[in-house]
Amino acid sequence: xxxxxxxxxxxxxxDAIAAIYAHHVLHGTGTFETEPxxxxxxxxxxADVLARGLxxxxxxRGGRVLGFAYCNWFKPRPAYRFSAEDSVYxxxxxxxxxxxxxxxxxxxxAAVTAGVRKLIAVIGxxxxxxxxxxxxxxxxxxxxxxxxxxxxxxxxxxxVLMEKTIGEGARTRPE
Numbered sequence: 001x002x003x004x005x006x007x008x009x010x011x012x013x014x015d016a017i018a019a020i021y022a023h024h025v026l027h028g029t030g031t032f033e034t035e036p037x038x039x040x041x042x043x044x045x046x047a048d049v050l051a052r053g054l055x056x057x058x059x060x061r062g063g064r065v066l067g068f069a070y071c072n073w074f075k076p077r078p079a080y081r082f083s084a085e086d087s088v089y090x091x092x093x094x095x096x097x098x099x100x101x102x103x104x105x106x107x108x109x110a111a112v113t114a115g116v117r118k119l120i121a122v123i124g125x126x127x128x129x130x131x132x133x134x135x136x137x138x139x140x141x142x143x144x145x146x147x148x149x150x151x152x153x154x155x156x157x158x159x160v161l162m163e164k165t166i167g168e169g170a171r172t173r174p175e
Contacts, residue, residue: 004061004099006106009046009068013058016065018042020091029125029157030089032150046070054084055110059099066094069103071111074120082174083118084111088134100134108138112167117174119164124150126158140164 009017022036037045049056049070056070071084086107090099111119121140123131140162148156168174 004059004066004097004102006057006059006102008110009056009058009070011043013065013068014043014046015039017046017058017068020065020068020089023092024089027092029150029152030123030128030131032124032152032157034152048072053114054116055107055114057103057106057110059090059094059103066091066097067099067103069107071107071116071119074118082116083120084116085120085122086111088131095130100130101138104134104138108164108166115167115174117165117167117169119166121160121162121164123160123162124157126160128160132160132162135162135164138164 018037018039021042024031025033025036046056049072052073054071057068058065059067067088067090069086069088071086074080074083074085086104088100088103088107108119119140121131121135123135126145141164143161143163145158145160147158149159150157
């Protein structure tokens with residue numbers, strides 16, 4: 001089922017974005033947050049991403065937001081200004097419909113336009129086969145793991161690092 005649209009997020013998407021993310025916070029290990037942020041928190045986070053000139057996209061069907069993706073600078077120091085960390089979250093009832101791949105593809109294209117040359121995935125939980133598989137399918141390569149760095153649901157969790165060179169990558173000097 002691929003009858004969905006990928007588009008830039010809008011202010012009126014924030015409640016749906018917050019609800020999707022809250023489910024992942026409360027039931028998943030892809031994020032290490034333990035308390036769901038409010039819609040106001042999510043609005044502020046989205047505004048921060050957009051103010052940096054970075055993309056924040058959603059997948060929708062029939063006016064309903066089914067997932068979202070964005071990237072933000074990997075680290076705040078100036079030398080990192082061409083590397084961004086991606087985030088992709090899908091509504092639990094909308095999984096396995098190609099949304100993740102479509103969102104990540106659109107995000108990558110928009111990130112290239114924004115001047116990003118390296119996308120970095122910091123995936124919560126080494127057992128997160130869905131996110132790891134999505135990133136591999138989209139051309140990300142393994143960059144390592146940090147073991148036992150998060151504590152959630154009464155257990156230690158790893159993070160998996162993956163990377164993908166996009167746009168000009170390191171072939172040319174940035175402007």
